[in-house]
Amino acid sequence: xxxxxxxxxxxxxxxxxxxxxxxxxxxxxxxxxxxxxxxxxxxxxxxxxxxxxxxxxxxxxxxxxxxxx
Amino acid sequence: xxxxxxxxxxxxxxxxxxxxxxxxxxxxxxxxxxxxxxxxxxxxxxxxxxxxxxxxxxxxxxxxxxxxxxxxxxxxxxxxxxxxxxxxxxxxxxxxxxxxxxxxxxxxxxxxxxxxxxxxxxxxxxxxxxxxxxxxxxx
Numbered sequence: 001x002x003x004x005x006x007x008x009x010x011x012x013x014x015x016x017x018x019x020x021x022x023x024x025x026x027x028x029x030x031x032x033x034x035x036x037x038x039x040x041x042x043x044x045x046x047x048x049x050x051x052x053x054x055x056x057x058x059x060x061x062x063x064x065x066x067x068x069x
Numbered sequence: 070x071x072x073x074x075x076x077x078x079x080x081x082x083x084x085x086x087x088x089x090x091x092x093x094x095x096x097x098x099x100x101x102x103x104x105x106x107x108x109x110x111x112x113x114x115x116x117x118x119x120x121x122x123x124x125x126x127x128x129x130x131x132x133x134x135x136x137x138x139x140x141x142x143x144x145x146x147x148x149x150x151x152x153x154x155x156x157x158x159x160x161x162x163x164x165x166x167x168x169x170x171x172x173x174x175x176x177x178x179x180x181x182x183x184x185x186x187x188x189x190x191x192x193x194x195x196x197x198x199x200x201x202x203x204x205x206x207x208x
Contacts, residue, residue, distance in 0.1 A: 024138070025139050025140075028200070032141050032200070035203065
């Protein structure tokens, strides 16, 4: 799934490791989500949204809406 | 190298002594059967003894799957286990038919778990390689 995780993380100056620590997941998980290789579960998507204080749809692009740009 | 999470640490703490005990029990049982020539219950107990630590390893792997809190790692592990299972089924199917044709002996059943472990490891290596080739670098 296309998402803005890398941009949001970069805006805060966090490394993948920093974000992984805040989400209590592995760095591989963050990398896999950022590169679209893994779609997080709903609970993890909510954790991500709460961490960035944004609605889920501001981070993850609905597959039916296609391109993030 | 990345630090192990608590579930991975527990897995290693359980796995290493269990595999160590497997090697010890295997050598001891083989030695005793060969040189002591037991019969009856003693033979059955010695014959089955090496399988017990391996049953422990299967349980330890299952426990790790249950205890791993990272959903991505858990999903990867399940994928690799299924990949290993597919390889095992393919190898034993071909081997079994070759044996039916009289070309080889029937595959020994006790090889199933080690073969699955090997295939599981190879699938994990393949997945890691693919991830490395397709992932962005950590920033």
